[in-house]
Amino acid sequence: MCGIAGLFHFETVKPVDPKRVERMTDALAHRGPDGSGVWTAPGVGLGHRRLSIIDLEGSPQPMHSADGRAVIVFNGEIYNYRALRRELEQGGAVFRTDGDTETILAAWQKWGPDCLSRLDGMFVFALYDLERRQLFLARDRLGVKPLYLARLEGGALAFASEMKGLLAHPLMRRQIDPLAIEDYMTWGYVPDHRAMLKGVEKLPAGHFLLLEHGREPGPPRQWWDVSFAERERGRTEDLSAQLLHLMREGVTSRMVADVPLGAFLSGGVDSSSVVALMSEASTAPVTSCSIGFDVESVDETRHARQVAELFGTDHHERIVSADQFGEIDRIAAIFDEPFADASALPTLRVCELAREHVTVALSGDGVDEAFAGYRRQLFQMREEQARMFLPSALREPVFGALGRLWPKADWAPRPLRARTTLLSLAASGEAGYARALAILAPEQREPLYGETLIRERGAYRAEQPFEKLMREAPARSGLDRAQYADLKFWLPGDILTKTDRTSMAVALEAREPLLDHRLIEFAARLPHRQRLRGNTGKWLVKHTMERYLPEDILYRQKQGFVTPLAEWFRGPLAGEARAIASSELLTGSGWFARKALSRLADDHIAGRSDHGRVLWQLLMLERSLRHLQPSA
Template sequence: MCGLAGLFDLRGDRPVDRGLVRAMTDALTHRGPDDSGYLIEPGVGLGHRRLSIIDLAGGHQPIFNEDDSVAVVFNGEIYNFQDLMSELTALGHRFKTRSDTETIVHAWEEWGEACVERLRGMFAFALYDRARGCVFLARDRLGIKPLYYSCLPDGRVIFGSELKALLVHPDLDRTLDPRAVEDFFALGYVPDPRSIYRAAAKLPPGHTLLLRRGDAHPVPRCYWTPCFEGDVDGPLDALGDELMARMSEAVRLRMIADVPLGAFLSGGVDSSAVVAMMSTLQDEPVNTCNISFGEKAFDEAPYARAMADRYHTRHHSRTVDPNDFDLVADLPRVYDEPFADSSALPTYRVCEEARRHVKVALSGDGGDEVFIGYRRYRWHHYEERVRRRLPQALRGPLFGLAGRLYPKMDWAPRPLRAKATLQALARNSADGYFHSVSLMPNDLRERLYSPAMKRNLQGYRTPQLFAEHLADAPSDHHLAQIQYLDMKTYLPGDILTKVDRASMAHSLEVRVPLLDHPFVEWAGRVSPALKLQGREGKFLFKKALETHVPHDILYRDKMGFGVPVGQWFRGPLRNRIEGLADNPALAESGLFERSAVQAMVRAHLSGARDYTQPLWALVMFAGFLENVHQIESKKPQETMCREPSFT
């Protein structure tokens, strides 16, 4: 795994500041501590930080083609590189290394922009073609690897693996994007293609961006999008056998490495499936890593140990202090943008533990999105049945009134907490699903935002984003539609961002076999009825695994990977929460109503309401303002504006 940074001049071949490109690249040293390399010439600069995984001696980047007319800096792994090498060699290309990176430059020579369609893996890269006078940016299909870019006013385009590389450039406008702020407080992350800054963007998953001299307005091009046709049905045994064969291949390809390799083992279904496959594919015991916070409600360590014992893995388990909240101040610097998924804390710790033993780790991320594993999918399925039976004209007033009258009982057992379900049933499909996944509901965000923030939003609200994605979904099935929606928003924006930043903070490469794109494409053809049966999500996946994973792991309730943030707020972090309304960074931003923050804090601390998620989002946003935004904004300007800096 690596980090890349660079710039390209759309207006010609003006001189490039070598020191600036080096500084942008050095901001990513954590992603690649083993080596660095640069290409600097008029109009273009490429920088690379390398984490050596394959061809340790020969994989220095940038890597060039035979006549040095094409160069690439690359972050990721191409798992079918050996097959591509054979094919490209037969077509007359000559390889100087055995690195997967070199296949990219020859694939570009042979197939041009369509080269990405031949790549199987996780990747973000910048390729420079001297003869054509262009830079080609690309990101993998599912968005496993990140890539940010910004078109500067002077006609230069800067790009990098993380936002921190772009923030080194003095000409990047640090104006916050009000829509990104709204998205963050609605979802807990900033979804692609937005970034927290209006002048910067993420290249979306499955997209490329061709930068050519003379082209003032480059536009990303989509080369792949998830599809859930659901047209494959048949005997469970036959489908289960095919699933296992395809998953085994995806895991096998991700076990190619010239450095120590292992796996995360949480004790859940997906990580257990990956470890089971790895154990059948190698003779040596698999290195497995697990952490626990010592809190029973969050502790899956016994299940992880059961899997480790079954497959005789070399298991490394670490119990973390349940009051391990020191990371709260560090997370904003790790993520650059505001990020409010509290499972970033244990993810950071498990990556830290894994890096003590291996340099590459396989994870089970993606299984819930691919095979309908989240509980919210089941609830959406139930709600859609009601929506189909009752027209909106009747359903809206009926359930809207019931939702308003039903008390908010965060403290009660789950069956009694029906308010959210009633409110969701009053809405259409897009708004109902948004309501079920949102970090804070629409009315709470309305109370939280200042008048200036509301003006700058110009009517935009995040549910519009959900409606747009659902309208584009290539399926009429309601479950397939929200799978598509999650793969456009939650998967790249939350899950994959969380793992990428946490792992790269420790120079650890994480590979995700359940997001192997041929595997995802095949799973997308499996009928939704074989993924969700009754109350059982991931039905086909679990049935196929019954001879590989213990029944108690496959069919226990999903626990998640969390930390006791709500308890922290009423205990050791109480002082921080009590002072949130008067936090100088939040106050100076001009984004929020102080009285609304105070009300949330009082209600949470008294136990009247559970505002854990909204308060965590405010803590993370304050941390971003203090540790990223204010520091970076002082480079081009000396003072912070009291009004939101949106214009």
């Protein structure tokens, strides 16, 4: 895995100072400690930091094509590069290296932008064609790898794998976008359609940009999308056989590496499935890594150990304290933008453990989104069924009124916490699912805002682009639309961002074999009953893996990494909770109401309410603002 950065002058062709590109790439040194390089030409500069995975000595970057007409910097892996290389060689292409980077160059020269559909992998790359005088920026189908973009004074576009690469440029402005605060307070992260700083964008997943000197950049163009509009037909066992074949292909293709390789193992269905298929394909024991906690109720190491013993893996585990709040400032620096998914803390820990033993680790990311493994997807399907029988003229006044009157009972058993469900049933399917996914609904975040943020935000609400995405999804049902939004919005913004930043922070390459695009496309065509059956999500995956995994692994309740936020803010972080209300970065700016934040902290510490997630959200925002506005 690597980090890339660069500059492109689209107005006037000006010399590019290689020192500036070098500064940008140096800010990404953690992504690539094994090598660095900078290349410049009139109007363009490309920089690279390398973590050597394939062709360890023979593929330095920036890399020129064999004929010298194109140059590339590339972050990622192309898993089918050997087959692609053979095809290109038959067409006359000449290769000087044994890696995948040169294959992209040759594919571009033969097919142009259409080369993207032939690439199987995770990637972001910047390719400059000296003959056409074009810069080609591209991102993989599902957004496994990130790319930030920013326009600079003087008609230049800067780009980098992380925002810290952009911040290393002296002309980069650091003005906070108030709409990003609205997005962040809703979702707990800044989605891909926005960035925390004004003037910064993210190249969307499955999109590319083709830039030319002397021409204003146009919007990114989409080159891939997933469709839920068709349905796969066939008997369950036939579909199961197809699924197993695709899962095997996804895993085995991602086991190609010239460095030690292993897997994350939580003991859940997804990571256990990856380890099972790796063990099947490997002649040597698979290296597996698990992290546990010193609080038994949130510790899953016994399940991971059960799977490790079943497949005879070379297993490594580490028990850490649940009190990981000492990493707050480090997490803020790793992510640049505010990121409130508290599972980033244990994810960083398991990446650190894995890096002690391997350079590449396979994860189980993506199965919940693609195969309906989240409880919210089950509830969405059932709520959509209810909406079909109850007209909106009845739902809004009845369920809306009940939802507004129902108390927000954080302390009550789950069945009695019906407020979200009632308010969701009163709304459209899109609005209801947005409410299910959001950390804070509009009526919860609005009282926290100060006059400045309310004025600068205007009529914008964070739910608007999400609901639009669902409405326009290539889908046939409410469940389809929910899963489409999870794959296009939640997955790149939260899950893949978390995995990329925490793994790259320790120079570990994380690969997602169950996000193989053919597997995702297959999942999108499955009938509902193959995804959800009764209360069981990921049904076909679990049915298929019964030949490998025991029932208590496949069908136990999903847990995931748990971080005790509520306890932290009533204990060791109580002072931090109270300090939030007096933060000049939050309240002095007029973005948040001081009294509302103070009441939030007091109610939580006193045990009257559970505001642990919101306090964590505000704390991470405050720390990120310190990072993004160091002079403040």
